[in-house]
Amino acid sequence: MSNLYFHYPFCKQACHYCNFHFSTSIKHKDTLWEAMKMELKLRSKEMISPIESIYFGGGSPSLINPKSIKELIDLTKQNFTLYSEVEITLEVNPDDVNESYLIELKKAGINRLSLGVQSFLDRDLTLMNRAHRSDQALVALELISKIFVNYSLDLIYGMPYSSITEWEQNLEAALDFNPPHISVYALTVEEKTALFHQVKQGEVLLLPEEAVEAQYQLMVKKLEGLGYLNYEFSNFGKPNFFSVNNQNYWKGKPYLGIGPAAHSFDGFQIRRWNVSSNLIYLKSIEQGKLAFEEEQLSQKDRYNEYLMTGLRTLEGISLVYVQKTFGKRYALYLEEQAARHLSEQFFFWDGDHLKVSANSKFLTDGLAADLFMV
Numbered sequence: 001m002s003n004l005y006f007h008y009p010f011c012k013q014a015c016h017y018c019n020f021h022f023s024t025s026i027k028h029k030d031t032l033w034e035a036m037k038m039e040l041k042l043r044s045k046e047m048i049s050p051i052e053s054i055y056f057g058g059g060s061p062s063l064i065n066p067k068s069i070k071e072l073i074d075l076t077k078q079n080f081t082l083y084s085e086v087e088i089t090l091e092v093n094p095d096d097v098n099e100s101y102l103i104e105l106k107k108a109g110i111n112r113l114s115l116g117v118q119s120f121l122d123r124d125l126t127l128m129n130r131a132h133r134s135d136q137a138l139v140a141l142e143l144i145s146k147i148f149v150n151y152s153l154d155l156i157y158g159m160p161y162s163s164i165t166e167w168e169q170n171l172e173a174a175l176d177f178n179p180p181h182i183s184v185y186a187l188t189v190e191e192k193t194a195l196f197h198q199v200k201q202g203e204v205l206l207l208p209e210e211a212v213e214a215q216y217q218l219m220v221k222k223l224e225g226l227g228y229l230n231y232e233f234s235n236f237g238k239p240n241f242f243s244v245n246n247q248n249y250w251k252g253k254p255y256l257g258i259g260p261a262a263h264s265f266d267g268f269q270i271r272r273w274n275v276s277s278n279l280i281y282l283k284s285i286e287q288g289k290l291a292f293e294e295e296q297l298s299q300k301d302r303y304n305e306y307l308m309t310g311l312r313t314l315e316g317i318s319l320v321y322v323q324k325t326f327g328k329r330y331a332l333y334l335e336e337q338a339a340r341h342l343s344e345q346f347f348f349w350d351g352d353h354l355k356v357s358a359n360s361k362f363l364t365d366g367l368a369a370d371l372f373m374v
């Protein structure tokens with residue numbers, strides 16, 4: 001089973017924290033959409049296992065009309081084998097949502113939505129330079145919860161100036177809709193973003209790490225108390241509503257990425273990424289060529305990646321899997337490294353699975369790095 005990802009690289013405006021590949025100039029949007037179809041056809045032989053998840057991300061794929069989305073889904077069906085219950089997700093922004101749009105998306109074959117709320121506080125939305133306001137997010141959620149059974153919303157915690165009470169109110173505003181899935185990310189300051197410069201100039205003051213952690217702990221307690229499973233560090237789902245797309249990615253299954261800057265992985269050792277330029281992408285596809293770079297992952301890279309993704313999940317990492325996939329040397333190394341931390345109670349063994357203990361969850365990425373093979 002594998003994933004298919006479409007990267008639609010256009011947005012109405014640039015969010016201050018965002019370092020994804022997108023353009024706010026929509027001049028080439030129609031030709032680029034056609035080029036993505038071409039790329040899909042050109043690469044149809046690369047993915048032989050059935051597609052279990054199709055994901056429209058970006059950028060802002062909710063700027064695409066449902067008719068065009070249906071055409072791309074139909075083209076996918078013609079060129080690939082699809083799993084009978086394929087999950088087809090579209091990322092949507094609240095300001096693009098209205099009732100008829102949602103109904104048309106459903107008819108086009110979309111069966112899961114991921115709504116980019118980020119915050120229900122207008123102060124946060126202004127600071128992030130989001131294109132929507134909180135009342136639009138509320139209206140969008142109201143409509144989505146009536147029309148779609150399977151949907152998720154994104155929230156960002158650790159926002160500058162936010163108090164723990166405001167964060168709790170933010171969570172409660174989302175929980176009022178009883179969404180089946182919530183993805184929650186800490187605000188991160190990436191280089192070359194507007195936020196990076198604002199922080200550097202002292203125009204925006206970040207929350208201290210302890211305050212960010214307190215928001216994280218509150219969220220885990222609240223969501224788990226309501227029956228959400230924290231099946232991955234940033235993802236909470238009700239049973240049967242975990243994202244197939246995310247899970248396949250963490251399990252190291254193959255994925256095919258279509259569109260500028262989209263990444264692909266063969267499930268073994270080759271990772272490649274398309275050029276992050278809409279114009280170069282367009283020109284190369286027009287000539288029937290693909291513009292990309294690729295890397296071959298070493299055994300060590302793959303082991304370290306398994307640790308990094310696996311420890312963030314509910315299942316943790318399996319010693320049996322490590323031995324089978326990477327060999328005895330890696331299994332012994334893992335046992336030795338884990339033993340160093342067991343007394344500090346950062347980790348625990350659950351059968352053959354190594355997991356991060358509940359109190360140390362917030363430190364997961366650092367702890368995983370500590371176990372890396374160097």
Ligand code: SF4
Nearest residue numbers: 011014015018058059
């Ligand atoms: S809408 Fe999404 S992709 Fe576009 S700038 Fe904002 S965060 Fe980035």
